[in-house]
Amino acid sequence: MGFWPFSRKPSKDVAKQRLQVILKYDRAGLPPNSVEALKNAILNALKDFPFVDVSGVKINFPQNEREEKIELEIPVKADK
Amino acid sequence: MKDKVFCVTSGKGGVGKSTITGNIATALAMQGYKVVAIDADIGLRNLDLVLGLENRIVYDIVHVIEGTCPPEKALVKDKKTKNLFLLPAAQTKDKSAVKPENMIAIVESLREKFDFMFIDSPAGIEDGFKTAVAAADGVLVVTNPEMASIRDADRVTGLCEAMGKPEPKLIVNRLDPVKVKRGDMLDVDDVMQILGLELIGIVPEDKSMVAYINRGQPAVLEKDSLAGKALRNIADRLLGKDVPFMKLDSENGFLSKFKKLFGGS
Numbered sequence: 290m291g292f293w294p295f296s297r298k299p300s301k302d303v304a305k306q307r308l309q310v311i312l313k314y315d316r317a318g319l320p321p322n323s324v325e326a327l328k329n330a331i332l333n334a335l336k337d338f339p340f341v342d343v344s345g346v347k348i349n350f351p352q353n354e355r356e357e358k359i360e361l362e363i364p365v366k367a368d369k
Numbered sequence: 370m371k372d373k374v375f376c377v378t379s380g381k382g383g384v385g386k387s388t389i390t391g392n393i394a395t396a397l398a399m400q401g402y403k404v405v406a407i408d409a410d411i412g413l414r415n416l417d418l419v420l421g422l423e424n425r426i427v428y429d430i431v432h433v434i435e436g437t438c439p440p441e442k443a444l445v446k447d448k449k450t451k452n453l454f455l456l457p458a459a460q461t462k463d464k465s466a467v468k469p470e471n472m473i474a475i476v477e478s479l480r481e482k483f484d485f486m487f488i489d490s491p492a493g494i495e496d497g498f499k500t501a502v503a504a505a506d507g508v509l510v511v512t513n514p515e516m517a518s519i520r521d522a523d524r525v526t527g528l529c530e531a532m533g534k535p536e537p538k539l540i541v542n543r544l545d546p547v548k549v550k551r552g553d554m555l556d557v558d559d560v561m562q563i564l565g566l567e568l569i570g571i572v573p574e575d576k577s578m579v580a581y582i583n584r585g586q587p588a589v590l591e592k593d594s595l596a597g598k599a600l601r602n603i604a605d606r607l608l609g610k611d612v613p614f615m616k617l618d619s620e621n622g623f624l625s626k627f628k629k630l631f632g633g634s
Binding site: 299300301302304305307308309311312315316 | 515516519520523524527549551552553554555556559562563564
């Protein structure tokens with residue numbers, strides 16, 4: 290039972306999500322929002338390729354490892 | 370060779386470094402090992418309080434470096450636990466009074482005479498921290514299950530690796546099972562996953578901790594203290610024993626007992 294009925298997700302999940310992003314930036318010494326900017330630039334470039342499902346492009350931070358790495362997930366449209 | 374010199378560090382202040390250092394050192398000395406605890410927090414010494422030794426200090430680490438006395442002479446013998454010694458920090462100097470090479474020289478001169486040495490690091494990531502880590506074979510990173518502490522623990526982990534130290538072992542301090550159950554505190558698995566470090570201890574939040582420090586009586590000396598048991602377990606793991614992690618569920622908490630009493634879940 291939470292203080293906020295029904296709606297809110299546990300604050301610890303928010304903390305975990307935020308920390309995973311913060312630590313990626315900290316470890317790699319990246320300036321704030323630089324990954325967001327990278328993602329936007331990639332999205333722009335991907336618009337020229339019709340087989341790419343742009344709405345499904347994801348940037349992932351692999352967890353559970355201290356390696357400095359960003360993963361890019363580019364889904365391909367199945368019906369092409 | 371098994372690691373015998375450990376630096377206890379955290380980045381963030383106030384997460385329980387000195388308490389944990391004093392307690393693990395005491396727990397090992399209780400088992401008959403010869404242990405020295407070194408307070409590397411020059412200017413803000415506190416390890417003496419945890420051990421209840423503040424009135425017995427004659428010389429400190431800076432006296433040793435200045436050549437006023439040899440390291441052995443500066444050691445304060447613990448009054449409750451045989452085999453335990455404290456090398457106090459200087460209270461009136463600043464962190465620049467001890468350099469990494471000084472710490473290494475002191476540790477090396479004592480290494481053969483002790484089974485374990487624990488260096489209580491100052492908070493921060495500046496020279497004082499680097500001096501504390503410099504002489505250590507292994508690093509124990511202490512964190513609380515909250516955001517700022519975890520972020521800082523990650524920073525010191527990166528710095529330790531940059532200094533060529535082996536990957537630190539993780540101690541999660543002040544875990545409150547009731548808050549975890551409520552969804553307002555990261556659990557140990559979350560913290561491990563975020564930091565990517567091997568766990569060596571989980572110390573539950575213990576309201577009596579402040580009283581133990583008030584009395585200068587480390588929790589590991591108290592049979593009934595849950596935190597004391599968790600800290601004794603860490604000492605055992607440092608000895609290479611395979612001790613399972615304590616099951617900490619909120620059912621042991623006062624609140625849940627209270628709820629049960631009144632028929633709640």
